[in-house]
Amino acid sequence: MRATKVRTAVDTAIRIANLRFAYPDGVQALRGVDLTIAAGEKVALVGPNGAGKTTLLLHLNGTLRGKGDIRIMGHLLNGGNMKRVRSQVGLVFENPDDQLFSPTVFDDVAFGPLYMGLSREEVLKRARLALEEVGMTGLDERLPHHLSLGQKKRIAIATVLSMSPTILALDEPFSSLDPSARRELMNLLQTLPQTMIVSTHHIPLIRHLFPRTVVMDDGCIVADGDTEAILADTALLETHGLEVS
């Protein structure tokens, strides 16, 4: 009995139960979200603007604190372990200009490991590795705000990869990218081993990357299941403001 309990704790990366959240101005952004994601799963989060996708992602590392339970790798998220949880969940914002706040690319990628108190060698190693993983080696000394959007988005991902998270939560990583940058980013995401929850409007990409799709609308999860099955349900997608082609 005990053994199975431990197994579920490790196998479940994210477990959210009845999560509700209202913004200070009274907008109810989440109205009771239940979601369980197994370790290693790749999940697409789709839904119209204002559905609550970003709000949900911001809950995964405690940036926003709503009512309800959130367990990350078996640990109930609370005020005390928030910083611990943040080493597990790599959250990447939609706008890389929000994510990148340091003067150089390298500083930004090294911020997480430095904050963790790792040794100099370890920080250097992790930053280099992270930049290599996203294919941005050699840009260390560049100023982030002078790079192309595609480059910025990759570097934003590198800034959390350097923290060796087990879960990646990416908010609209494909928005405003041109087709070739999108394809490159798609290839990158395919190579990453982490558990992934990715919000996107890009239905065609979902098919290639994510076996499971969660549809949100108006603060609720309205569909959750096999990507092919959900994408085949045009009536469902149309009701929630999405297009297949």
Place this chain on the structure above:
Amino acid sequence: MSIGARLIERYEAGSSVVHSTDGRLKLLLTVAYVFTVTLTPVGHWIAFGLLAAPLAVAVAASRLPVLLILRRSALALPFIVVAVPLLFTKEGDALFTLPPFGWTASEEGLLAVLTILTKSWLSVVAVILLTATTPAVELLRAMRALAVPRILVATVSFMYRYLFVIAEEAQRLLRARDCRSAELEDRKCGGGVRWRAGILGHMVGSLFVRSYERGERVYAAMQARGYDGEVRFLEDRPWRLAGIVVAIALALYLVGVEIYARY
């Protein structure tokens, strides 16, 4: 509305007489009030009492929480720091001597400090009342109607418009930093104070660069819509007689107090 926006926004919605008074009158009266308070002679407590009375009535009429006004009036506190040296530098009857330095406080000095505090506090409360009962847009309109130089009005209006944008940008930067401020189980985290201060410094710098670049973009967008250095506005509302009568009465009262205090 984000937390940043709530920190900056000074207007408190309401429907009191003070709220509905013409913004131009409120602005004029506030400026007149601050001038009168400033011109009142040192240590004339009766005059300060007479000046505080209409302010107290206005605060009560505005139906704003007194606690809110008191909290915001803490803005006057830094004046203490500026005023305190006067206690020791002003010549006069000795009150006490500060042992380690041998500085002597004078009675005249104390009077000066208390006067400065009273004046700054009364002025700050008056301005708080103005900003809490008048929407910023209305204040800008009032400045324009009262022939404040247009370039100044335009500057203030841009500041008001983009302060929120920049505050939110700052908030997002801080959020991004916090998201990556993680701890590991077995080691000391957070880096040194110097390192953290450096990070914050870089963030302020990048915020400045972004604001500057945004300024360029906004200017380009304005030019694209025909901006030629002159900001044009629609005509103003008519003046209402009742408001003018009350304003003149208050102005006369202020002048009366000042004459009484001086002669």
